[in-house]
Amino acid sequence: MGISLILKIAGIGLIVGVACQILQKNGRDEQATFVTVAGVIIAMLMLVNEISGLFSALKSAFGL
Numbered sequence: 001m002g003i004s005l006i007l008k009i010a011g012i013g014l015i016v017g018v019a020c021q022i023l024q025k026n027g028r029d030e031q032a033t034f035v036t037v038a039g040v041i042i043a044m045l046m047l048v049n050e051i052s053g054l055f056s057a058l059k060s061a062f063g064l
Helices: 003-025 029-062
Strands: none
Touching (some): 003 029
16 A cells, blocks of 8 residues: 555545635535545545455455
């Protein structure tokens, strides 16, 4: 896994947070919601490979 994945997700969080604040200040609440949802989806897609690796490691450890 490593620290690079954590830093990437933190970077996505910062960018999404700033974008949402800017959009909300300009009265575009719907777009701010879409940006938030898109940020969550991007972060989850980045985690899918790591979760898959975890499950395969557990499967091999328990001999399933």
